[in-house]
Amino acid sequence: MNLSDLSPTEQQHRFSSRGVFLKTGPLIFCIRSPIPQVMDSTATLYGAYELAENEDFADFYVMLKYPAGLRKWYHPQVLFDFDGRIPFKPLPASQAFPMLEWGMNWCIANHCHQWLIIHAAVVEKDGQGVILPAPPGSGKSTLCAALVGRGWRLLSDELAVIDPASGKLIPVPRPVGLKNASIDIIRQFLPAATLGPKCKDTRKGTVAHMAVSAKDCVNPQWVQPRWIVYPKYEAGSETLLEPHGKGDSLVQLASNSFNSQVLGSQGYETLARLTAATDAFDFRYSKLEEAIHIFDRLCAGGKGLARAE
Amino acid sequence: MPECIRWALDSASEYHFREWDDGFTLFLEGENSVSLISPFAVTLLDILAHEPLGFAELLDRVSVDYPDESVDALGQLIEDALAGLSQRGILIRRRS
Numbered sequence: 001m002n003l004s005d006l007s008p009t010e011q012q013h014r015f016s017s018r019g020v021f022l023k024t025g026p027l028i029f030c031i032r033s034p035i036p037q038v039m040d041s042t043a044t045l046y047g048a049y050e051l052a053e054n055e056d057f058a059d060f061y062v063m064l065k066y067p068a069g070l071r072k073w074y075h076p077q078v079l080f081d082f083d084g085r086i087p088f089k090p091l092p093a094s095q096a097f098p099m100l101e102w103g104m105n106w107c108i109a110n111h112c113h114q115w116l117i118i119h120a121a122v123v124e125k126d127g128q129g130v131i132l133p134a135p136p137g138s139g140k141s142t143l144c145a146a147l148v149g150r151g152w153r154l155l156s157d158e159l160a161v162i163d164p165a166s167g168k169l170i171p172v173p174r175p176v177g178l179k180n181a182s183i184d185i186i187r188q189f190l191p192a193a194t195l196g197p198k199c200k201d202t203r204k205g206t207v208a209h210m211a212v213s214a215k216d217c218v219n220p221q222w223v224q225p226r227w228i229v230y231p232k233y234e235a236g237s238e239t240l241l242e243p244h245g246k247g248d249s250l251v252q253l254a255s256n257s258f259n260s261q262v263l264g265s266q267g268y269e270t271l272a273r274l275t276a277a278t279d280a281f282d283f284r285y286s287k288l289e290e291a292i293h294i295f296d297r298l299c300a301g302g303k304g305l306a307r308a309e
Numbered sequence: 310m311p312e313c314i315r316w317a318l319d320s321a322s323e324y325h326f327r328e329w330d331d332g333f334t335l336f337l338e339g340e341n342s343v344s345l346i347s348p349f350a351v352t353l354l355d356i357l358a359h360e361p362l363g364f365a366e367l368l369d370r371v372s373v374d375y376p377d378e379s380v381d382a383l384g385q386l387i388e389d390a391l392a393g394l395s396q397r398g399i400l401i402r403r404r405s
Contacts (some may be wrong), residue, residue, distance in 0.1 A: 245331025247345045254343040261341045265325070268336040268343060272327055 016037045019061070021052035021159070025113075025172040025220065030058035030106060031210050033096070035078060038064045041196045041209070042095040045175040049216035089270035092232060098207050101177060105158050108172060109258040115170060116162040116270045117206035117258045121154035121284050122213075123147050125299045128226040129169045131160045131278070136204070139160040139233025139285070142182040145210050146288040149296060155223060164240040164263070164270040164309045167277060168222040175209035182297075183208045189288055224245055227298060228253070228280040238291040242282045249280035315403045317361035318354065323405075324395060324399075326351060330404055344397050349375075350390045353397070361403055 003011065003020065014020045019032040020042070033039060052058070063081040065256050066091055076093035080103040087106070091099050094269055119145035120133035134140040141157055145170050148154040155161075155171040165168055175196065183198060183206065224302035228249055229241075253271050254260050260267030285291040319377065322339035333351050335344045344356075356362065356370045367387055368380065375383055394400040 245329065247327075247329035247332040247334050249332050250327075250329070251343055251345045260343075264341050265336070265338050267341070268325070268338075271343070272334070272336075276330070 001051050001053075002047065003043065003049055003051060006051075007125065008043070009215065011201050012039055012042055013084075014026045016073050016125045018055065019058075020056055021055050022046055023050045023052055024174055024217075025170055027060070027172060028058040029107075030061045031064075031100070033060070033064040033100075035064055035066070035096045036097045037197075038096070038100055040061055042100070044194065045196050045209055045211045046217075048098065048212070050218050056151045056232075057210045060104070060111070062100070062103055062107065064100050064103075066093065069149065070099055077175070090296040095199055095202050097196065097209070098177075099204055101175065101209060104174065108159055108161070113259050113262050116164055116260060116263060116267055117208060118159065118160040118162070118253055119256045119258060120160040121150040122159050122171075122223075124154075124155055124223045125152050125223065125296075126170070128299055129223040130171070130229055130295070130298075131156065131177045131225055131228050131274075132231055133160070133233050133253060138231055139180070139182070140231055141177055142185060142233065143288070143291055143299075144287070145178060145193070146189055146292060147175045147183075148176070148187075148213065148216070153219065154183075154212050154296070159258075161164050162225075162274065163222065164266055164269060166222070167225070167273050168294045169225050171216075171219060173216050173219075174214045175211055176301055178208050178210060180205045200255065225274055225278050228275075228278050229283045230281070231283045233286065234284055235286055239287060240282075240284045241294055244280040244282045246275050246280055283307075312363060312365070315361040315363045316357055316395070316400045317365070318357055319398070319401050324354065324358075331396055335387065338401060340398055341397065344399060346394070346399075347384060347390070349386055353390050354394070355360050357400065364391075 016034050019030040022029050051156050060267050061083055065079050067077055067079055077090035077101055078093045078096040080088050080099050115151045120139050132140050144157050155169055156172045157176040161170040161172055196209045198206055198208045199205045252269055325336040327334045332345050332347055335346050352374050371383055376389040
C-alpha cells in the first residue's frame with residue numbers, strides 16, 4: 001500500500017496520531033506532525049512511497065511540531081523531534097517541510113554507520129551508477145533533477161549510500177531539493193514534474209522539492225557504481241567532461257563523506273575500492289540538454305567523451 | 310633548516326599507501342585521515358620509516374634515489390615535502 005492509497009482524512013489521522021511509516025529503500029521513517037504544511041507536502045511528494053506493512057518498528061521516529069507556549073501563535077516556529085530529542089534549533093513554521101527533509105538526511109548521515117555515506121547525488125541507467133559529489137551551488141541537484149526527468153533512475157539527491165561488503169550503491173530515493181534559480185529552470189525544463197511549494201528565506205535561500213517518479217520510489221535494486229562525476233554549473237560555459245585523477249578523487253570522496261572517519265580503515269578501504277572500480281571526471285555545463293546528452297553517451301560506452309563536444 | 314630538528318613518523322598511526330594515476334593516497338590509521346602525496350614524498354616517508362633524520366641526513370639519502378637532481382633542487386623538494394607532510398600530521402618534528 002502507498003501513502004496515496006490512504007484517504008486524506010486517514011492520512012491526517014495517522015500523521016496526528018501513531019505516525020506514517022514510510023519506506024525509502026531499506027529504511028523506514030515514522031513521521032508524525034500536526035502541521036498542515038508537513039502533511040500536505042508529504043502527501044504530494046511521498047504519495048507513491050510504500051507504507052511499511054508492519055508498524056512495530058521504524059529505523060527513525062521523527063516528528064515536526066510547534067514549540068509549547070504562545071510561540072505557536074506569535075511568529076510560529078517548528079521543532080524537529082528525533083527519538084524524543086530536539087537536535088536542532090527551531091525554524092520558522094513556514095519552513096516545516098524543508099526542515100523535515102533536512103532532518104531526514106541528518107538521521108541517515110549520522111546514524112547509518114553500517115554503510116559508507118557520501119554527500120552526493122546518485123543516478124543510474126542500465127545498471128550503471130553515477131555518483132555526483134559536489135559542494136552546494138555546484139548545480140548537482142539541478143543536473144540530478146534533469147537526468148531523472150529524462151529517464152535516469154534516482155537513488156538519492158543528497159546521500160550516496162554504499163555497502164562496504166559489496167561496494168554497491170543502496171537506493172534511498174527522496175524528493176530532489178532545488179534551490180533558488182534552479183527551481184524555475186527545472187519547472188521550464190520538466191513541465192510535467194511534480195514540485196512542492198516554494199519555501200522562501202531559508203538558510204539555503206528559496207527551496208522547493210521535486211517528486212521522485214513512482215517506479216524509482218519503490219525500486220529496491222542495489223547498483224554497481226561506474227562513474228564519479230564532479231559537476232560544476234558555469235553560466236555560459238561549454239559542456240566539458242575531463243578526466244579527474246583517481247588519487248585526488250579518493251581524497252575528494254573522503255572529504256565529502258559523512259562517516260568515513262567513523263568507519264576508520266573499513267571506510268578507507270571502501271573508498272579505495274570505489275575509486276578503483278570507477279572512472280572519475282570533472283564536468284562543466286550550462287545547458288541541461290547537452291549535459292544529458294553527454295551522460296547518455298557515457299552510459300552507452302561512448303568513446304572520446306573526455307573533452308566532450 | 311635548523312640542524313637540531315629531526316623528522317619522524319608518528320608511531321601512534323599506521324600508514325597505508327595506494328598508488329594511483331596522479332600520485333599516492335596515504336591513509337593514516339589512528340587519525341583516519343586521507344592525503345594525496347607525490348612519489349617523492351613517498352620516498353621520503355620510506356626513508357623515515359627506519360629512523361628519525363635531520364635535513365642534511367635526508368638530503369644524503371634522497372640523493373641516492375635522485376642522482377640526476379641538483380642538490381639545491383633536491384633541498385627545495387625536501388623542504389616542500391616536509392612542510393606539507395608535517396602540516397597534515399603525517400610527519401612529526403623532534404628536537405635531537
